[in-house]
Amino acid sequence: MSRVLMKGNEAIGAAAIKAGCRYFFGYPITPQSELPEYMSKALPEAGGIFLQAESEIAAINMVYGAAGAGARVMTGSSSPGISLKQEGITYCAGAELPCVIVNVMRGGPGLGSIQPGQADYFQSTRGGGNGDYRTIVYAPASIQETVDYVMEAFDKADIYRMPVLILADGMIGQMMEAVEIKEPNKIDLPEKDWATVGTKGKRKPNIINSLYLDSEKLEQHNANLQKKYNKIEATEVQYEAFGLEDAEVVCVAYGTTSRIVKNAIKHCNDNGIKVGMIRPITLWPYPYDVFKSINPKAKGILTVEMSAGQMIDDVRIAIEGRLPIYFNGRCGGMIPTPASIVEDIKKIAGGK
Amino acid sequence: MEEKIIIAGFGGQGVMAIGKLLAYAGMIEEKNVSWLPSYGPEMRGGTANCHVIISEKLIGSPVISKDATAAIIMNLPSLRKFENELIPGGKLIINKSLIDQETMRQDVDVYYIPANEIAAELGNSKVSNMILLGAYLELTKAVSIESALEAFLKVFGENKQNVIPLNRTALLKGGEIVKEKSAIY
Numbered sequence: 001m002s003r004v005l006m007k008g009n010e011a012i013g014a015a016a017i018k019a020g021c022r023y024f025f026g027y028p029i030t031p032q033s034e035l036p037e038y039m040s041k042a043l044p045e046a047g048g049i050f051l052q053a054e055s056e057i058a059a060i061n062m063v064y065g066a067a068g069a070g071a072r073v074m075t076g077s078s079s080p081g082i083s084l085k086q087e088g089i090t091y092c093a094g095a096e097l098p099c100v101i102v103n104v105m106r107g108g109p110g111l112g113s114i115q116p117g118q119a120d121y122f123q124s125t126r127g128g129g130n131g132d133y134r135t136i137v138y139a140p141a142s143i144q145e146t147v148d149y150v151m152e153a154f155d156k157a158d159i160y161r162m163p164v165l166i167l168a169d170g171m172i173g174q175m176m177e178a179v180e181i182k183e184p185n186k187i188d189l190p191e192k193d194w195a196t197v198g199t200k201g202k203r204k205p206n207i208i209n210s211l212y213l214d215s216e217k218l219e220q221h222n223a224n225l226q227k228k229y230n231k232i233e234a235t236e237v238q239y240e241a242f243g244l245e246d247a248e249v250v251c252v253a254y255g256t257t258s259r260i261v262k263n264a265i266k267h268c269n270d271n272g273i274k275v276g277m278i279r280p281i282t283l284w285p286y287p288y289d290v291f292k293s294i295n296p297k298a299k300g301i302l303t304v305e306m307s308a309g310q311m312i313d314d315v316r317i318a319i320e321g322r323l324p325i326y327f328n329g330r331c332g333g334m335i336p337t338p339a340s341i342v343e344d345i346k347k348i349a350g351g352k
Numbered sequence: 353m354e355e356k357i358i359i360a361g362f363g364g365q366g367v368m369a370i371g372k373l374l375a376y377a378g379m380i381e382e383k384n385v386s387w388l389p390s391y392g393p394e395m396r397g398g399t400a401n402c403h404v405i406i407s408e409k410l411i412g413s414p415v416i417s418k419d420a421t422a423a424i425i426m427n428l429p430s431l432r433k434f435e436n437e438l439i440p441g442g443k444l445i446i447n448k449s450l451i452d453q454e455t456m457r458q459d460v461d462v463y464y465i466p467a468n469e470i471a472a473e474l475g476n477s478k479v480s481n482m483i484l485l486g487a488y489l490e491l492t493k494a495v496s497i498e499s500a501l502e503a504f505l506k507v508f509g510e511n512k513q514n515v516i517p518l519n520r521t522a523l524l525k526g527g528e529i530v531k532e533k534s535a536i537y
Binding site: 114115171175178259262263337338 | 372375376379384385386387388389391392411412413414415417418419506
């Protein structure tokens, strides 16, 4: 298929359908409303079902139901709507149900603004719901990457039987770029022999549940979940990194912010300051190990986010106190400027 | 080649539309493109703008920040908001029909075009945006007029074939205006 010019939100929908998603339950919210709008037209054409739920909470519980029946299913929302879905997400994690959840982030807290934000990092990587659970979190930086990771997300959700999050922001949702919706990779997926699709009188009923009243059984269930999460931490980390070995300064940023940072880095490299970059693509599992490749004589690390500083906690964990860490962040829908990042890099490189 | 253009005006003037045309036409010509809209609670009559980048290289930030190579400005609030986003020597195309003030920038290449009057002469006031786009394309050759018209059908639908001649005329008219600089008021 050739390239087409698509809005991020619409491209997410197109990629999901290409990946075999046939069920979408959602509720509109800016800046992701074009996703349910697209699905309301395209899913019925693909033989699937789009349903606008009466609320975000209803939508995530419909996801729970469809996933329990073994379907490929998606929901999407933006920050405050994702907050409402947290109960359903932890239930999906507890019941080990595969599903894909899209968060097109806006400014917070509360109803916040409708402009782009990245302040849901804690919620996404530390779990907004209760209990010891994790979700794989992909943070794409372009619309092509968004499309590719939406497809991958469905496979990972099925392989690990868990919710997978696509963490975009209002810019990704609203902007248009040329994109190619490729054929999905054919991989062997485990059979969904746990799904509630009817016994036909031939086996015991499958039960989808996250309630374990027997503490020993719940501890064992948690141990199994942790084993799964450990495996994901060992095998599913993805990132982009360059210029670390001889860097004077290393920038860390994800999603659309990373593209603004790249403009600043190019300016600095052209002006004789060696600046490297780490761009986490999976926010969980986080690429802690790549930070070990950073030049030990670097002057410092600059973390840039559209938040008051959330990912910076993971940078601190990764750096283990070896280098000073600085922060450049904007909140509430404001976007960091390349000029301010260049200024910070110069200060750090100059030892100020 | 890397064109970074801001298009701004009132909602309803076709600000987003000509941005989409540019981006689509760039894609037709195998270039890298991005189209980043302002979005918000504004509707017809409110302010609207978009950032379009057309580049032979991979596009970094889709946000244009003090590095616009060109701007098409269709109302006064947008002139004041965006004139300082241009690089020195950038092209500033202003709809003189709706803006009775001049730019405060001394270091940019400015064109004041009475787009609404010219559109009225062509018989359809809706094409004032296409006249300004035509001026931009003549000045920068960012994409060809043929690519822009091909993009028109992709963006607005193949059934819009009947308005292609009018839009072609509008694009060419905008181009002629900036070619004969004396005609710029």
